[in-house]
Amino acid sequence: MPGDDDFELWLGRIGAKDRSVGQTLARARRAGGVASASGRRFTGAAIGRGxxxxxxxxxxxxxxxxxxxxxxxxxxxxxxxxxxxxxxxxxxxxxxxxxxxxxxxxxxxxxxxxxxxxxxxxxxxxxxxxxxxxxxxxxxxxxxxxxxxxxxxxxxxxxxxxxxxxxxxxxxxxxxxxxxxxxxxxxxxxxxxxxxxxxxxxxxxxxxxxxxxxxxxxGPRSTQEIMAAQDREIGQERFTGIDRRLLREANGDRQLMVRTNDPREHALRVGRLRTLERLGLASEGKAGQWTLDPELEPTLRRMGQRGDIIRTLNHALREAGIARPPQDHALFDSRDPAAIPIIGRLVATGLSDEHRDRRYMIIDGIDGRSHYADIGEDQSVYAKGTILRLSPRPADIRTVDRTVAAIASEYDGKYSVDIHLRHDPAMSEGGAQAHVRRLEAMRRSIGRPERLADGTWQVGPDHLADALAHEQRQGLKTPVIIETLSHRSLEQLPAHDGETWLDRQLTAATPEPLQRGFGAEVRAALQQRRQWLVEQQLAEGEEGATRYRRNMLQLLQRRELDRVIASIEQDTGLAHRQPHGDTPVEGLYRRAVQVGDKRYALIEHAQEFSLVPWRPVLERAIGKSVSGVMRGEGISWTIGTRTRGLGIS
Missing domain, CATH: 3.30.930 (BirA Bifunctional Protein; domain 2)
Structure with a gap:
């Protein structure tokens, strides 16, 4: 018979926000899991084959x-x-x-x-x-x-x-x-x-x-092989099997006495402790008692990684024929709050972790040092000799995040392009679409915010905290921002008939400081470039000083752009059309075109083509119809029949 403690099981309505079994299990995991009758917690470790x-x-x-x-x-x-x-x-x-x-x-x-x-x-x-x-x-x-x-x-x-x-x-x-x-x-x-x-x-x-x-x-390892392997561990600056055995026998205060009936094992442990003492990771007390450093394992693992990095750096420089003393080697740590950007030529790239596709770069810097930089999961391809700037990726909340949070707070936590345009009539559809792309990136990264069936986004009250979590996660995947300063190597720049990184340095209000090593090579290239500019009547040298024409950079850009346009016209038989003001740019996106250190998108229409500023997102539209209107430095694109609103600058 029904009692006071009867209950009805309500599964919830379809489409309810809290419908996910996965969400319930996630909450249980955050609360510490659910213990079974035997007292063991369910972890999922035994699910699956094998x-x-x-x-x-x-x-x-x-x-x-x-x-x-x-x-x-x-x-x-x-x-x-x-x-x-x-x-x-x-x-x-x-x-x-x-x-x-x-x-x-x-x-x-x-x-x-x-x-x-x-x-x-x-x-x-x-x-x-x-x-x-x-x-x-x-x-x-x-x-x-x-x-x-x-x-x-x-x-x-x-x-x-x-x-x-x-x-x-x-x-x-x-x-x-x-x-x-x-x-x-x-x-x-x-x-x-x-x-x-x-x-x-x-x-x-x-x-x-x-x-x-x-x-x-x-066959099994011989006694000689085992002994040789153990002897090698005594002096190594990395975490070893002997260290693992020492930590197992140490008490809660990381103290231990070397006690074993095996004379060889005793010799191994004492020898290893002497090495750790030399490294500042162990100290000997009274009556043969040793104290291990609380950070022994992570410190030794970092030392092992640093040794691998030094070997990698030395090998890369040797292969490139670059001689740099060991004291000029540096590790670029993007997590260091005091880290400053580095500029230099790319010597080598490779996988620092082949298992997780994490990559590194070796940069010969203008500061006179050779840098090893972990660039995370960045899959971009850079040619050796390319001049790059590497900067730490900041983990900051962006303006776009604050805008979305502000709008959603006034519309019951909802955000969409239509809501944004209603809220701010001055906003372009392309600008609103950029906000949507940001939300989509966050959803793929951390699972929030939620996209509803009608395309509207359900933005939570903790949206700014979610945006920061997304940025921090991205920072782990790609910890540095890589900017290409020159696609050409330094040797090609002094006599190049077009705008170069050297020209931007010569005309900069505060040029980059140049030290020894690659910095000295750049200093010599700058002198050669000044002489070339004077010969081209783009600069004048008077009493040891050089005066540059006011529009020198624009003239150099125009020279190279004209050569590229002429080459495309000859190869394709199409005529070039220069986009102007509010004139629509319409046609098929064919490919990216490199002009100096800038990229342009080649848009083909009938018997004509145009070159407009390029962004990587356009690569999704190769061979597709695109249309847009020039607005200053940017274009709001429509790809196919769907408005993308790609901000190209």
Whole structure:
């Protein structure tokens, strides 16, 4: 019979804001999870294929002992979206030149073929929700003449462990001191359903399987190999296995006594503690008691990374034939509040983390120092010798965010282009669309704000805090702003018949200060450029001083633009039409055209073409009809039949 404690389960109406089970689970996770009857919390770690195998292999790996061959397997799950351009870029980079033992291009292979078709692999993966990426690195990888058989046996074993066929491709790299393989695995099973692999198998199972195979191939490690590896750890300036054992035995105050019945282990620990003492990370007290620094592990890991950076920097400079003393090496830390922009020529680029597609740049600066800069996940391509400015990316709330928050506060938390134009009649539709693009970027990044079915945005009261969180997240992905100052190398600039970075330096009210090294080379190039400008009657030299024509930069720009226009007319047979004022610019967007250090968009219409300012977002419209009206330095575009409102300047 019904009682006072009866209740009705109400699932909520369709379309309600709080309808998501995912939102409820997220709140539970933020509250610390939900404990089961056994007292254990549900974490989701056991969801997916390979749960039991992963746990068993994890235990066996911990009990395998010192003689087992070691291997590193790094696993990453990458969410795919759009056209899979990031996956294509990653695959291209893995197959770059110089990764084989012979210095040739990396060869993509699969389970049954030595030459796999990367394009076909990406096409098969169109529509996949996610993708797995692995790095397989046996400690004794140099002993293998070819890593393909090892990787194929590993992936074959993974198919048995997971109970499904796997679609994968791999590339072997021998361009570092540790040969390794990159594996890209589609995130679907043999029935084309999402492939979910349990965390235990990704973090422990694959590594254990790799170590089993390497131990079978090369046999267990000999006593001499084990001792040599341990001896190398004593003096290394990085976090080692000995450090890990010391931390395990230290008490809560990071104090320990070196007590072991194994004379060799005792010698290893004491030797390592002496090294840590020299580094200021350990101190010896009375009666043989040692105290470890609370920041021992993160400090040693940073030291290891710095050592890798120094080696990378030295190698890049040596390859470029640039001699710079070690004291002129610098690490550009964009997170440092005191960091200032650096200007210089690009010496080299590469992957600082091949697993996460994080990249670095080596910049030979005008300040006389050679800089290593982490540029995050920036996938842009820059030619060596290009002159760049790198600046820390500020994590600030933008004016566009404040505008959206202000408008939404007056319209019940709603924002749309129509609402914006109603609120501010002076705003152009293109300007309002820029606000929408900002909201869309935030939604993809942090999941807020919510876009309703009619295209209106539901903006929360914490919108400014959300905007700051989005900026901070973007700062982690791309921590620096990269500005191209000159597409041409310094050697090409003194006699170039067009506007150059040197000209802008010569006419600047406060030119960039030049020090030694590359700065001295720029100083010499500036002198050569002054002489060339005088010869071209664009400047006059009087009593050691140089006077430049007032419109010198515009004249140089016009010279180069006229040459480019003439070249396009000759190649295409089209006539150039100069856009003016309120005259519409209409036609097909063909391509970007480089004119000096600026880019223009080539718009073709009938038997004519126009060159107008370009922005990267226009690349989405290659071959499509576009139309816009020049308004000063900007254009409000319509692409196809949908108004984009692209602000081009």
């Amino acid at each position: 749960a039991g195998v992963g746990r068993v292999l994890g235990v066996s790996q911990r009990m395998s002992g010192l003689r087992a061959r070691r291997a590193v397997v790094k696993a990453r799950i990458v969410k795919l979206g759009g056209k899979g351009m990031a996956a294509a870029a990653h695959l291209r980079y893995l197959q770059r030149d110089g990764t084989t033992r012979e210095g040739e291009r990396g060869a993509l292979y699969g389970a049954d073929v030595d030459r796999a078709d990367g394009k076909a692999f990406l096409e098969r993966g169109q529509g996949d929700r996610h993708q797995f990426r692995f790095i397989v690195a046996p400690e004794d990888g140099a002993e293998y003449e070819d890593l393909k058989p090892l990787v194929r046996r590993l992936m074959s074993q993974a198919e048995k462990d997971l109970g499904t066929r796997l679609d994968w491709v791999a590339v072997d790299h021998f361009n570092t001191g540790h040969p390794h393989s990159h594996v890209m695995l589609r995130g679907v099973d043999e029935k084309a359903k999402d492939l979910v692999i349990t965390r235990d198998y990704l973090t422990q199972g694959l590594r254990s399987r790799a170590e089993e195979l390497v131990s079978l191939d090369l």
